[in-house]
Amino acid sequence: MTEEPNVPPETPEEAALTGTLAASIALKQRAGGLIVPVLTALIAFLLGGLVVLATGHNPLLAYRDIFNGAGLNWVFHPTTNVADTAAYNLSQTLLQTTTLILCGLAVAFAFRCGMFNIGGQGQYFVGLYVANWVGVDFSGMSPLPHILLAVGAATLAGGLWAGIAGFLKATVGAHEVISTIMLNWIAIWVGEWLFGDGGPLQNSANKTVPISSDIAESAKLPVFWGEKELQGLHVGFFVAIAALVVFWAILNRTTLGYEVRAVGFNPEAAAYGGINVRKNLVRAMAISGAFAGLAGALDMTGYLYHFGQSDIPANSVGFIGIAVALLGRNTAVGTGLGALLFGALLFGTTHGLSSNVIQPELAGNLTYIIEGLVVLFVGADVLILYLWNTRRRLRPRGPKAAEAAA
């Protein structure tokens, strides 16, 4: 037995041609770990640039101004003084990044358990509502408990909201894509009612405006970069960074994460291993929702302070979270980078762009164009990888091969 040499493993090419779906995914992860997301982003930006070009502007200038507008030029002359434009812009970009990290994790966590959580938006709204309610109605508490109560209750609410979809999947097999979309709509219309005329969260000062009261001072998060009044960067940013670490640690260092990944990769093998698959579906969905609920809580207590009917349709961070997670391949580091990219786009396209450089109507929508392209391409990354490999395969193999082909 001992002198028998190793049987050579299948080569990636062989696996791609003859292998199973699992083999092709494994191949994708090995060969496409870094290439695919980078290519995906590049192609999305390239096509976005073509749209800019079609409107008669230079895409390179447009992207340069968006880069500067997002404050990313700050790295060339770093300062903490927010009077500096680049520093202020960066603080605003990071404010968006905070939200998008958590919304991205909300999608990524469910993904690792084999589910597609489209409901980040609804879970985010539920978190916002609860944080607003606790922040407004529980005034008189001292700051730390008040903040903890608001954030904790909102996070829990987001988790419960998503848990409904997980429960429906585990018990009656309702597909989570459908049920989370439905829960989004329910969350949206609940918001319309909450903030609308005579709604329970409508402000008491002016009954003609469908908007909530501001949360109490005691519920507002400390701002560490900039001014509270000027929408400075709040400490929730560090919470989001910590959430990335927690996400990684749960998945890679806990039995819970082991179960989540086992169920996500192969539910049948997980069940055989003694893992309760149904329990994990509900739990993973709830944890996903908790990330989105936390995003809503931090936005409410960090800089929004109030919310109204007209803010609901204008908000789509939950959906951008899908692009963030997909681009980040559902990993902690990837989600962090993806959130920074989209945070920069979100803020960089919405202010200070000259109409000489980009058509104003296009500016704000460029983010959504790129977001859409990213989702499209990530869905097609098998194709991108295929094209990448074909290019390699077509490369000539030296004189011998040429002879044989002749």
Add this chain to the structure above:
Amino acid sequence: MAAAADELVLEMRGIRKEFPGIVANDDVDLDIRRGEVHALLGENGAGKSTLMNILYGLYRRDAGEILLHGKPVDFGSARDSIESGIGMVHQHFMLIPVMTVAENIVLGNEPRDGILLDERGAEKRVRELSEQFGLLVDPTALVSDITVGQEQRVEILKALYRGADILILDEPTAVLTPQEAGELFGIIRSLKADGKSIIFITHKLNEVLEIADRITVLRRGRVIETVPREGATEESLARAMVGRDVLLRVEKTPAKPGDVLLRVEDLHVSDDRGIPKVRGVSFDVHAGEIVGIAGVDGNGQTELIEAITGLRKAEAGTISVAGRELHEATAREMLDAGVGHIPEDRQRRGLVLEFTLAENIALHDYAEAPDAKWGWMFPKRLVERALRLIKEFDIRGGGALTRAGGLSGGNQQKLVVAREVARDPKVLIAAQPTRGLDVGAIEYLHRRIVTERDEGRAVLLVSLELEEILSLSDRILVIYEGEIAGEHTGEVSEQEIGLEMLGGKEKTAA
């Protein structure tokens, strides 16, 4: 006719193919005669599939030449090779389930009636072909409604419809029941009589000796020998394949049965659709005994195992492990009671292919000390245990942090066995433990199963390979339509059990 039979239809000369880090084919020569069945024999990874993919135009060779009817050819794609009369039936069928048999066969080369598909013409042509070669299949049936064996016939018909003279069959019996395999051999003989040449890829020695005219053995990318069937034996072929002497017979001492460790009483189990599959089965398995369950696929074996392992709820009956009765136990409870399980499908159930070897080894115990405490896992301990088992069970092709999907089939199975045995189970259930494995790995697994019996475990072996059951079991139960149709200890003939597997006893009794 004798002269025509020696006519070479295909020659491959000095074929070389490299993949990064591996020479998959190294100076391979192969020639195929008209009207012969030529077996291509080799272990997994020996380069059989690479060679055939080069011939079929899916891979480009790095060196060497291919002569078809004496003329050099160079296939850039499968389309080229199909047009030159080469057909290939892959292991995984590529049929469209919502279309009829006839539609699938003519796809890509449809007879037309104006701009429409000539449905009648297609069916007529398919019927002619299928009668000519004895490939019986209804051309109007939907592919989703036919059996796996019939799907394979459709694939063969498809190749014949496109005018194949040389037919490559890649591990054709892997998905077939013994009966279907017998029928396939009949079809191969009629194709051969018609002057078709067949390249038969396999690693099963008995099949080679049954059907092949000549045999080419590949090992690690090289041709070891090409021999006529006359004079070849299973032992000689196995030696050429593996590079050393292989023990094909299982050596074991008589069983010394101890206490009853697994008792199944009047068990009834239904499948997902609620159809009763196990109907009142009772048996005991003693410590130090291998009980084999023989039967044709689909007679309740899967449901029986799933019930014993807690993966499926039984409708009625009791299961006891080491004297303790377990009621509606979950998979976790059965594991804890001391039931180890080598599942019939290691890739779908036995392993998480994306997990590392270390993570797979922890699949049952990930939440218990020393792997974890208070929900926190210690990856280092997982790796330490994995390294120990990799060494003990001689798992090759990867380390503790390699993904299980990257291992060969034999090593994946060793990984499963290592995990199950390392838990020191009282009862070991082995379902099709050697399916799809090559002789070296089969030898290892058979020895291992006997070793575990001698350690005092109660072994329940379920296999569709009658030979495996006969050579390993101390006691044989035959299952037919969810009932035990026969029980044998000691010498029993293959024919007798074969009859019971098909419900023969019932018929003679009636």
